[in-house]
Amino acid sequence: MSQLRNNLPREHFREPLWQTPFHPRLEALSRTKAWYNWGGYQVASVLRSEENEYFAIRNATALFDVTPMVKYRIEGPDAEAFCDRLTLRDVAKLKSGRVQYTCWCDDEGKVLDDGTLFRFSETEFRLCCQERHLNWLLDSAIGYDVAVAEVTEDIAGLAVQGPTSCTVLQEAGFDGIETMKPFDIRRFTAGGIEVTVSRTGFTGDLGYEAFVAAGDALALWDLLWEAGRLYGITAIGYTALNLARLEAGFIVTNSDFIAAETAVRPNRRRSPFEIGLDWMVALDKPRHFNGRRALRAEKANGTSRRVLVGLDIEGNVPAEHSLVYHRGKKEIGHITAAAWSPTTKRNIALASLERPYGVSVTDDMWVEIYALRELTYQKMMVRARIVERPFFANPRRTATPPAPF
Known part of the structure; x- marks a missing residue:
């Protein structure tokens, strides 16, 4: 029988926009006071200037607060089978200590969201994405021996991106970080902090993402900031990141396509074949997955x-x-x-x-x-x-x- 848990949400009406654990450092650095709403969090759009922040991505090290990225912990004996049923790619091929870029669809083969699936062990995964899908995940988990919980508030995250990012992490005490391959995950202890690092990012450049318990967020920021002083470390907002992701050809939910669950008009929904994600549709994987019949028919009949x-x-x-x-x-x-x-x-x-x-x-x-x-x-x-x-x-x-x- 499935073991399902739904975290009780904070009362949004009392605090319309939350502040991430990194907000005190970002607030101190902000000259523009340009903030925007990302998933209910107050996040920087521009801190000093778009140009300065963009060139930090391409020439130095950029720090971007990814805490508002929605995170789900998925664990239990059937975790692999559940993730395989949920997403398009073959999760059985995802080894422990690796990340998989993926997406998931409704039964009509329309994309609900894209994101990254982290595999920590045979029975422990983390799904990171743009939109909230807890109800969808809980419904999909019926019949699986798996626990699903949203852990967005529990985990703070920083994207550490740019050509000097590896050197900065080495200076900060992340010994062996240089041996990580793209889409690797590794756990480190640096500056007395337990940090989970993945070699992933949204800039199309050398980069990493570092995740810590929310209570250790400021300690992680200070550790990286001090280590990066000689390497051009710069805090950035979303405007610069959005320019870098476009250069890298990456897509954004509800910008380059509408999430199927939120589309008002049915004809605005998109299949993976219509947004450049056809390469990840594993129609031949052994397990059935949501939208498989519709996607097989779309590909066979050329109805995209x-x-x-x-x-x-x-x-x-x-x-x-x-x-x-x-x-x-x-x-x-x-x-x-x-x-x-x-x-x-x-x-x-x-x-x-x-x-x-x-x-x-x-x-x-x-x-x-x-x-x-x-x-x-x-x-x-x-x-x-x-x-x-x-x-x-x-x-x-x-x-x-x-x-x-």
């Missing part, structure tokens, strides 16, 4: 309606919220994320297009941009071409050991 593509756009005006046209006349889709890329010196974007555009029809693409200049919008129709993702790729992301500094 849309495709997510990368675009290289003329000029230097970001095409945010723009429409995409074929031959400048027929509307075929829209931009989901766009920016001028400082590293690649390109005007890049992700776009959701109606098939066959972006699949068999890839020529003569145009983007309609409205640029605000001196309080007047100027309409521009500019050429675009479909390109491979990621827009930015650096060998240091996967180099083991990373280059020392």
Whole structure:
């Protein structure tokens, strides 16, 4: 019989936006006081300047507070079978001490969310994602000997990203960190703190994510901050991170696609084949999984309606919220994320297009941009071409050991 536990939530109406355990340090560093709501937490959008924070990601070490990322502990004799039933990839192939990027669907094969699945042992997992799905997980766990609990408030997390990140962690006492391969997990004791580190991140660069008990958060911050003083360590907000993730070609739930559970209109939901996640659909894995029949039929019958593509756009005006046209006349889709890329010196974007555009029809693409200049919008129709993702790729992301500094 399933052992299910639902943590009682704090009373949100008494505290509309919570502060993460790292907030005292971020508040002290903030010059803009630009905060935003991430999952009910007050999180930095920009601390000093977007440019300074972005270049810290690409040239030094950036610290980003990932505590609001929703975290679920999944453990018990049937933990592997449950995770395999829930997600698209073959969890049986995920070894202990490894992380798997994955997603999960409803019974109609529409994506509920994507995230990372951590496997600590044969019977202990952690699922990290953007949206809250506790009810879905508890319902899915019926019949499995597994305990599921949300532990978001219990665990504080920092993304430690950039070319000097490994060196900073070494200086902080994380001995052997340089031997970790991408998607490895390891537990360390540094500065008297128990820290779980994964070689993961959302920047497309060398980087790690460090997780501690909430009560040890400030001690971890201070340890890393002191170790990184000579290596350009910088606290960053989401604006800079969002630019880096776009360069890396990564997608964001409810930005590049709508979570199936929250979509108001059924036709706004997306399957993995429609958002570039077809590579993770393990239709041949031994265990059944949610949405398998629908996804098998979609692939066999070619009924996918849309495709997510990368675009290289003329000029230097970001095409945010723009429409995409074929031959400048027929509307075929829209931009989901766009920016001028400082590293690649390109005007890049992700776009959701109606098939066959972006699949068999890839020529003569145009983007309609409205640029605000001196309080007047100027309409521009500019050429675009479909390109491979990621827009930015650096060998240091996967180099083991990373280059020392």
